[in-house]
Amino acid sequence: MKLLQERIRRDGIVKDGNVLKVDNFLNHQMDIELFNEMGKEFKRLFEVNRIDKILTIEASGIGIACIVAQYFNVPVVFAKKSQSINIDGEVYATKIESFTHKKVYDVIVSKKYISPGEHILIIDDFLANGCAVAGLIDIIQNAGAIVEGVGIAVEKGFQQGGQLLRDKGVRVESLAIIESMDAAAGTIEFR
């Protein structure tokens, strides 16, 4: 998606250790107009798919997922990163390792909000090693629901997550795939 690539080139900041900061428009400050363009693009990509619900994970996936949901007319469910005393009843749970925060989260979704046979679209802001998406897929499959696809804003193509998911037959659509980045030169190459 050209608009997103241009925005990443303009406002993204490449840091040492293959860190790409896009907190100017994607995951701290959020450009809602851009999110709407992303929503239209995801709708175009998953036009023929049956989508009953969007699943994302807190926190930075939520904004994108809610705007995207408007193009599919479906509700959004977000997976929570630790057991809240306000979530009662039974939950689907999985563990997700975050390399950014260097810890393992327990991630839960109430059983009430994913039903067997539902067709689910996963939406998230970033795909790198793929742990978050793999955890969401685990939850969906435990619920007896169907993973219709995965829509990602920014994929780090030089990390293995996207390839691992595609090799398993999961349909992954990333609006911008980064082939390589250079912190010293500040350059970004897209696939």
Next chain:
Amino acid sequence: MKLLQERIRRDGIVKDGNVLKVDNFLNHQMDIELFNEMGKEFKRLFEVNRIDKILTIEASGIGIACIVAQYFNVPVVFAKKSQSINIDGEVYATKIESFTHKKVYDVIVSKKYISPGEHILIIDDFLANGCAVAGLIDIIQNAGAIVEGVGIAVEKGFQQGGQLLRDKGVRVESLAIIESMDAAAGTIEFR
């Protein structure tokens, strides 16, 4: 807002300890159509105000804030609940006590995303004791920006947060204010 009150009566669950669970449509599963109606109502309430940006706090404020932002054509910034290694540079920080989770969070916003003189609308899903909103106001004032108002989906009118904020001259608009709840009878009275 009648639509939200009806939805709370229909799908809200009153639990012991003055807990109201609205995770069916507000803060775990999210009804995006309802959020759009809330966005229209907040726009009507803050029609004459200058709003440059919406500030919310992760995680459950983000979805509402993003949908509401479409009616103001402004970006959303969400305050983060702990220092991430991906947030660099300087931040505005405050401490917020969560009674739900029984802990104190460090809450931060990058200095890049709130500027002196900006007119900010705070949006959140719940207002009870008011700690989260007070923390966001603290951050906005530290930035030299202006708190234009506070838009809340559900206010627990029997807790002190709303009154304390209004006594300080903060304009608080809550779409549903709960006067009292009865867990045994499962009843909810609105103000």
